[in-house]
Amino acid sequence: MLFSTLASSLLALVSFADATPLVKRATLTRVNNFGNNPSGARMYIYVPDRLQSRPPVLTAIHYCTGTANAFYTGTPYARLADQHGFIVVYPESPNSGGCWDVSSRAAYTRDSGSNSHAISLMTRWALEQYNGDPERVFLAGTSSGAMMTNVMAAVYPDLYKAGAAYAGVPAGCFYTGTVAGWNNTCANGQSITTQEHWARTALDMYPGYTGSRPRMLIYHGSADTTIYPRNFNETLKQWAGVFGYTYGQPEQTLPNNPSAPYTRYVYGPNLHGIYGSGVTHNIAVNGANDMEWFGITGNPPPTTTSTTAAPTSTSTTSTSTSTSTTSTSTTSSAASTPTLPTNPGCTPVGKWGQCGGMYYTGCTVCEAGSTCRFQNDWYSQCL
Numbered sequence: 323m324l325f326s327t328l329a330s331s332l333l334a335l336v337s338f339a340d341a342t343p344l345v346k347r348a349t350l351t352r353v354n355n356f357g358n359n360p361s362g363a364r365m366y367i368y369v370p371d372r373l374q375s376r377p378p379v380l381t382a383i384h385y386c387t388g389t390a391n392a393f394y395t396g397t398p399y400a401r402l403a404d405q406h407g408f409i410v411v412y413p414e415s416p417n418s419g420g421c422w423d424v425s426s427r428a429a430y431t432r433d434s435g436s437n438s439h440a441i442s443l444m445t446r447w448a449l450e451q452y453n454g455d456p457e458r459v460f461l462a463g464t465s466s467g468a469m470m471t472n473v474m475a476a477v478y479p480d481l482y483k484a485g486a487a488y489a490g491v492p493a494g495c496f497y498t499g500t501v502a503g504w505n506n507t508c509a510n511g512q513s514i515t516t517q518e519h520w521a522r523t524a525l526d527m528y529p530g531y532t533g534s535r536p537r538m539l540i541y542h543g544s545a546d547t548t549i550y551p552r553n554f555n556e557t558l559k560q561w562a563g564v565f566g567y568t569y570g571q572p573e574q575t576l577p578n579n580p581s582a583p584y585t586r587y588v589y590g591p592n593l594h595g596i597y598g599s600g601v602t603h604n605i606a607v608n609g610a611n612d613m614e615w616f617g618i619t620g621n622p623p624p625t626t627t628s629t630t631a632a633p634t635s636t637s638t639t640s641t642s643t644s645t646s647t648t649s650t651s652t653t654s655s656a657a658s659t660p661t662l663p664t665n666p667g668c669t670p671v672g673k674w675g676q677c678g679g680m681y682y683t684g685c686t687v688c689e690a691g692s693t694c695r696f697q698n699d700w701y702s703q704c705l
Contacts, residue, residue: 345451347371348404350394350412357443360435361423362416365444366390369452370404378408378458378618379448381441381474381482383467386421390414398609399462406618408458411448413441415466417502424469424496425503427672430527432477436501438470442478460616461485461536464607465549469496472538472557476524479535486539486612488605489546491553492560494523497674507676511552513703520556521563523674535564537592539615541608543601551597558587558595565592580611671704678702 345351345367353365380403384393390412394400399410415422415437423429428436448454461482463471468490475485476493495508507513525531538561542554555569562569567589574588580596587595594615598605613619668685671677677686677694688694688704695705 345369350391350400353444353447356447357440358435359440359443361437361440363437363440363444364390364414364416365440365447366394366412366414367444367448368394368400368403368410368412370400370407370409372404372407373409373452374407374455376453376455378406378460378616379411379445379452379454380408380460380462380616381411381413381445383413383422383441383461383463383470383474384415384420385463385465385467386419388415388420388464388467393464393467397464397607399607402609402613402618406613408618409448409452409454411444413437413444415502419502421466421502421504422470423502424466424473424493425498425505426501427497427499428501429473430477430494430497430674432528438473438477441470441474442481445481457483458617459483462487462607462612463490464488464605465490465603468541469493472524472560473527475536475538476527479528479531480533482536483534484537484539484616486541486615487557488541488607489543489549489553489603490540490557491549492520492523492557493527494520494674495553495556497672499672499675505676508553509549511550511556514552514556515559515703517559517563517569519705520560524560524564535592537615538594539612540593540595541598541605542595543598543603543605545600546603546605548603554595554597558589558593561593562589565590567593580608673704675704676702677704 347369348371350366350368353367356365380399382393382397382399384390394412403410417423423437426436428434429438433439445459449456459482461471461474468487471485471487472490472493475482491508495513496505498505540554540557542551544551559569572587572589576586579586583599583601584596668687670687670689671685672689673692677688686694692704694702696702
């Protein structure tokens with residue numbers, strides 16, 4: 323009888339160990355088996371010694387050339403996790419150069435086996451293993467990680483509740499049709515269109531979804547020469563369109579907020595923009611401000627639980643080169659299909675890809691189902 327009881331106890335311990343892999347506390351630890359992962363993205367996690375009973379989960383996404391360890395040591399999120407008892411997931415890119423795939427069709431498609439799919443699985447794994455609070459699941463990222471933050475918010479709006487993106491671009495802006503491609507037009511701030519177009523791009527990444535969406539906090543610097551500051555405006559357009567705000571008409575403009583040299587543009591409880599005068603691409607992560615935005619400290623803005631109707635406008639906007647969120651714009655008539663050479667021997671461009679513009683030398687034919695539409699003198703896009 324004693325042997326039988328001992329054997330049962332040992333079996334129970336083995337079963338528990340198999341079901342709940344133990345992660346060393348208060349150190350960055352790699353997790354190998356978090357789900358089906360054909361893209362090869364790597365998962366690291368930081369679990370503080372003192373953990374809330376239903377902890378928030380923050381997924382913190384590194385920049386190009388970065389690593390999980392670099393983002394762990396170079397940002398304040400792990401130290402804040404020690405103070406407030408939440409979990410930080412640090413994905414690591416498998417791609418050459420360390421950039422994230424925010425440029426392929428798969429990146430914008432749910433459960434496609436891409437980097438974005440892998441990151442969603444990492445988040446879900448942490449939630450399940452540590453009894454995380456599904457109402458407190460957050461994203462943050464810098465540069466390529468900020469681009470991925472916007473993509474994740476668009477592709478998995480049902481999973482995340484808020485995001486903070488530092489020096490990124492709108493979801494879909496970096497499309498090239500290749501994995502982890504580089505889109506100079508987007509990076510240089512030349513992908514300029516209406517908030518309706520940007521919102522439609524984000525909404526199409528989860529067709530038919532009408533539930534709540536993550537509140538977005540967008541940071542950028544005026545002196546950024548890597549991801550040009552015009553992308554601040556375009557990203558605000560995207561989320562303004564998603565949430566039903568009017569780009570260029572913030573409810574409040576708050577100088578020196580959260581501190582000098584930044585100005586905060588408050589569009590409503592679901593969208594704030596923070597623009598740094600003279601700040602370069604090496605923008606500092608403001609962990610304290612992010613904690614407030616997420617509601618981990620203080621009181622977060624009230625959230626809306628419904629989304630706006632999907633915009634249907636296809637008109638384009640010719641915008642000024644000002645990087646202020648209140649830059650003026652003039653609206654032209656509805657987009658028309660430009661007269662373009664057929665380039666019959668080229669590979670057709672996928673949806674959202676560039677198909678024309680000044681100095682553009684690539685293919686001007688779109689894949690079936692898309693049409694090359696003029697956006698501005700620099701950029702035509704398959705829509």
